[in-house]
Amino acid sequence: MRKLSRSWWQGLFVIATVAATIVVTLISLRDFQREVVPPENRPIQSQIAGYVSSNACRACHPGNYASWHASFHRTMTQVATPQCLPPDMDKLELAFNGREYKAERRGDKFFVRTRPESGSYGEPQQVVLVTGSHNLQILWLDTGEGRTLQQFPFGYIVAEKMWAPVTETFLIPPNVKEYYSTGAWNGACMDCHVTQGQSRFVAGNKWDSQVAEFGIACEACHSEGREHMERNRNPFRRFKIHLTTKSDPTVTNPASLKGLESGLACGQCHSVWAFNGMADKIEFNRHGAAFRPGAGDLSQRFVVQPNAPDHTEQKDFIRRTEPDFFHNRFWGDGMIRVTGREFNGVQASPCFRGGEFSCISCHEMHLDSPGQTDAKTWARTAQLKPKMDSDSACLQCHKDMTARLVAHTHHSAESSGSRCYNCHMPRTTFGLLRAMRSHQVSSPNVHESIAYGRPNACNLCHLDQTLGWAAQHLHAWYNQPVPELSEDDRTIAAAVQWILKGDAGQRALIAWGIGWESAQKIAGRDWLYPYLIYTLTDSYAAVRFDAWKSLRTLPGFSDFSFTYTAPDQTLGEAATRAYKKWLGEVRNVNAVYRRETAIDSDGRVRQDVFQRLRSARDEKPIFLAE
Ligand code: HEC
Ligand code: HEC
Ligand code: HEC
Ligand code: HEC
Ligand code: HEC
Ligand code: HEC
Ligand code: HEC
Numbered sequence: 001m002r003k004l005s006r007s008w009w010q011g012l013f014v015i016a017t018v019a020a021t022i023v024v025t026l027i028s029l030r031d032f033q034r035e036v037v038p039p040e041n042r043p044i045q046s047q048i049a050g051y052v053s054s055n056a057c058r059a060c061h062p063g064n065y066a067s068w069h070a071s072f073h074r075t076m077t078q079v080a081t082p083q084c085l086p087p088d089m090d091k092l093e094l095a096f097n098g099r100e101y102k103a104e105r106r107g108d109k110f111f112v113r114t115r116p117e118s119g120s121y122g123e124p125q126q127v128v129l130v131t132g133s134h135n136l137q138i139l140w141l142d143t144g145e146g147r148t149l150q151q152f153p154f155g156y157i158v159a160e161k162m163w164a165p166v167t168e169t170f171l172i173p174p175n176v177k178e179y180y181s182t183g184a185w186n187g188a189c190m191d192c193h194v195t196q197g198q199s200r201f202v203a204g205n206k207w208d209s210q211v212a213e214f215g216i217a218c219e220a221c222h223s224e225g226r227e228h229m230e231r232n233r234n235p236f237r238r239f240k241i242h243l244t245t246k247s248d249p250t251v252t253n254p255a256s257l258k259g260l261e262s263g264l265a266c267g268q269c270h271s272v273w274a275f276n277g278m279a280d281k282i283e284f285n286r287h288g289a290a291f292r293p294g295a296g297d298l299s300q301r302f303v304v305q306p307n308a309p310d311h312t313e314q315k316d317f318i319r320r321t322e323p324d325f326f327h328n329r330f331w332g333d334g335m336i337r338v339t340g341r342e343f344n345g346v347q348a349s350p351c352f353r354g355g356e357f358s359c360i361s362c363h364e365m366h367l368d369s370p371g372q373t374d375a376k377t378w379a380r381t382a383q384l385k386p387k388m389d390s391d392s393a394c395l396q397c398h399k400d401m402t403a404r405l406v407a408h409t410h411h412s413a414e415s416s417g418s419r420c421y422n423c424h425m426p427r428t429t430f431g432l433l434r435a436m437r438s439h440q441v442s443s444p445n446v447h448e449s450i451a452y453g454r455p456n457a458c459n460l461c462h463l464d465q466t467l468g469w470a471a472q473h474l475h476a477w478y479n480q481p482v483p484e485l486s487e488d489d490r491t492i493a494a495a496v497q498w499i500l501k502g503d504a505g506q507r508a509l510i511a512w513g514i515g516w517e518s519a520q521k522i523a524g525r526d527w528l529y530p531y532l533i534y535t536l537t538d539s540y541a542a543v544r545f546d547a548w549k550s551l552r553t554l555p556g557f558s559d560f561s562f563t564y565t566a567p568d569q570t571l572g573e574a575a576t577r578a579y580k581k582w583l584g585e586v587r588n589v590n591a592v593y594r595r596e597t598a599i600d601s602d603g604r605v606r607q608d609v610f611q612r613l614r615s616a617r618d619e620k621p622i623f624l625a626e
């Protein structure tokens with residue numbers, strides 16, 4: 001924000017425009033987007049506390065409005081219209097788990113009919129709400145029970161332009177066919193997917209949910225705006241604030257907060273959190289969050305950090321009532337392993353102790369340098385500040401590292417192996433069908449892989465090397481102790497072990513990671529085919545999906561077609577087809593395979609190694625949602 005520095009001429013101009021703005025504001029206040037006749041079969045936007053909606057901020061902050069409008073926060077939750085629904089909805093016919101579904105269009109509305117295994121199509125249910133806009137779209141149907149929503153069991157994967165059972169769009173054990181129940185939107189999803197929601201439980205499975213705004217809008221990050229707006233209608237006050245550097249007390253600007261408060265403004269949604277107790281849960285459900293951006297704790301809730309000393313009673317309660325809660329969200333050492341919960345990682349980073357480290361160290365929520373890029377591109381690249389996709393993200397604070405880069409990384413300065421992110425924020429979190437950078441700054445070590453099963457940064461790039469190899473260099477370069485290692489850990493590449501015998505979470509990270517160009521460049525491509533082709537038949541759909549996506553990055557397979565949701569037999573046939581193609585058309589007969597990759601000179605996986613690792617696979621069920 002530009003403050004004091006503006007000239008008096010501009011100041012005069014501000015006064016001149018104030019009058020016009022007042023009028024616009026009065027109009028926009030009256031214009032508050034309450035629905036004229038609120039529909040009764042879905043959650044609605046209504047007047048909640050002092051929330052006035054993004055429309056009301058637009059007149060005075062057109063630039064901020066424009067960049068927010070381009071962001072995916074805005075389109076997080078939308079009322080179902082032909083514009084925001086996947087294309088060709090009216091032709092939709094799908095079957096899953098013994099049921100058939102058929103969509104139809106009437107005017108601008110869409111309906112779905114369901115036919116159970118033995119029976120005929122039931123009454124149409126209207127598609128009323130949509131979650132997500134650019135990775136995955138999930139549709140919600142009315143239920144006739146107040147504003148309670150039912151999940152349409154298929155999700156639309158935007159990049160692939162395909163429908164898949166929702167249970168196959170998250171990392172979910174294959175035997176689980178129905179995961180989310182009726183009322184899940186009201187009882188869970190809306191907590192993070194709207195601006196100031198009130199789920200308002202009525203009775204049975206009936207809800208009367210209302211929200212301030214469906215998108216994640218201005219007031220989610222800046223706090224409710226009524227008072228700010230009313231005060232700023234006074235031109236003198238407005239001018240005074242404008243000329244002083246004092247920040248405006250009626251509204252929260254995350255940029256002027258310290259690390260914890262700034263981080264929590266985002267972490268209210270981007271974290272694993274839980275309620276302090278039953279009374280708080282009921283209060284939250286009735287009246288919405290008591291937390292407002294600017295506060296230093298979540299009020300009725302707390303951020304769940306498994307190993308932190310706080311809220312032990314609540315965490316013990318979770319361990320008793322939901323034994324898999326931690327396992328499905330955190331690695332054994334308490335590091336977050338799912339995406340969309342970045343605050344857990346940021347808060348647990350060593351950098352956070354400095355008091356400045358927060359989301360907006362690297363991200364910006366408004367395009368602060370217009371012209372640098374267009375708003376659509378900016379939204380697609382995670383709304384990072386200029387240069388924050390590079391070492392600058394770290395060097396802005398660790399300034400001394402510039403001079404000792406090569407001495408520190410032991411890789412050449414231009415190498416992918418010298419990029420801070422690749423060693424300190426490797427892709428060890430998973431969600432939305434892909435691996436994502438961990439947001440917990442940590443240093444690579446072999447212990448994390450042995451004790452917690454988390455792929456370390458060295459072996460995530462050097463896919464063809466063993467844990468023993470990484471341990472040796474970490475010892476030589478950083479004086480880390482060399483842990484005791486098994487025979488396999490000294491002779492078989494870590495990635496080979498993870499993809500064959502790892503649990504579903506590890507397999508997913510490697511299936512995705514093999515597609516990473518930096519890793520392919522240093523580890524070679526020839527030996528990757530058999531592993532990816534075998535993984536096309538993995539029992540977890542999300543793992544198959546990533547194996548397929550990575551296979552398509554390899555020469556000869558860029559147009560390989562594969563339906564990852566197909567029945568087992570079809571998956572097997574596709575893998576056979578891929579294998580034949582590889583052996584017959586694609587394989588480089590002169591390729592030399594390193595022993596650690598367990599591939600024979602004729603390009604086949606060594607059967608003894610394969611059988612042994614495969615039969616030792618960790619089959620414990622894993623759920624990883626975003
Ligand atoms: C604790 C907060 C939280 C809860 C609860 C939550 N989500 Fe999310 N969700 C997020 C965040 C944060 C992201 C963004 C993740 C990213 O981009 O990496 C997200 C992203 C998504 C996306 C992808 C959006 C897009 O545009 O492609 C979908 C779909 C989704 N969530 C569905 C759900 C459903 C369904 C539920 C309820 C069962 C739910 N979420 C509950 C925080 C939450
Ligand atoms: C997801 C959170 C989020 C949303 C939604 C959001 N903002 Fe912001 N806003 C921020 C953050 C963080 C900053 C601090 C600067 C930055 O990161 O770009 C900021 C800064 C600002 C500022 C200070 C001037 C500036 O650009 O630095 C204004 C004014 C503002 N926002 C208005 C709005 C308005 C109006 C909307 C809705 C149309 C909105 N914001 C939506 C997070 C958000
Ligand atoms: C009547 C005009 C007006 C309206 C409407 C308005 N603002 Fe402001 N806003 C201002 C003025 C004036 C400032 C003072 C800062 C400046 O421009 O120098 C300001 C400053 C801000 C800041 C920065 C505060 C700081 O301490 O740095 C934020 C954030 C902000 N507004 C958000 C919003 C949001 C969100 C809304 C809608 C709910 C909104 N504003 C509606 C006039 C308005
Ligand atoms: C009210 C809840 C909420 C708040 C507050 C919030 N977010 Fe989000 N954020 C979400 C959800 C849900 C998504 C998924 C939207 C999507 O991708 O469609 C998301 C998406 C994102 C994305 C990824 C967009 C993409 O490309 O997929 C980034 C980056 C992000 N948020 C950062 C922030 C930062 C930084 C803040 C604080 C300044 C913040 N968010 C505040 C809920 C929230
Ligand atoms: C906002 C400033 C800031 C940013 C940005 C930042 N750090 Fe830090 N970092 C710190 C501070 C301050 C500490 C020291 C904390 C302490 O004194 O305990 C630290 C500590 C660390 C440590 C641990 C040092 C030790 O001796 O244990 C590592 C490793 C680290 N940072 C790496 C990174 C990397 C890699 C990035 C970029 C992804 C990064 N940091 C970004 C401020 C920052
Ligand atoms: C040290 C820099 C840094 C900090 C601090 C940081 N991020 Fe990120 N974040 C990144 C980078 C870089 C990416 C893109 C990763 C990629 O695509 O490879 C990213 C990606 C994301 C994404 C996924 C976007 C997508 O494409 O789906 C979300 C969501 C997100 N960050 C939210 C947050 C939140 C919330 C915070 C604070 C709690 C935060 N980040 C702090 C650097 C950072
Ligand atoms: C993002 C990829 C990446 C990461 C992460 C990475 N490296 Fe490298 N590494 C490379 C590349 C590329 C080279 C080739 C030489 C160069 O560019 O300096 C290399 C070369 C090496 C070499 C010398 C050549 C060889 O293959 O024996 C060693 C040893 C090495 N890396 C060890 C490590 C260790 C240990 C780590 C973790 C601390 C690590 N690397 C992390 C990409 C990576």
Ligand code: HEC
Nearest residue numbers: 391394395398401405409417418419420423443444478480
């Ligand atoms: C090849 C991997 C690799 C790369 C690339 C890398 N680091 Fe490190 N870094 C490490 C390891 C390993 C340690 C831990 C040393 C130990 O065990 O104490 C470390 C430790 C650190 C520390 C704490 C100790 C110290 O020497 O100050 C900081 C700060 C740090 N790194 C910052 C950075 C920054 C900033 C970058 C990018 C400019 C970067 N690192 C790039 C591997 C890497």
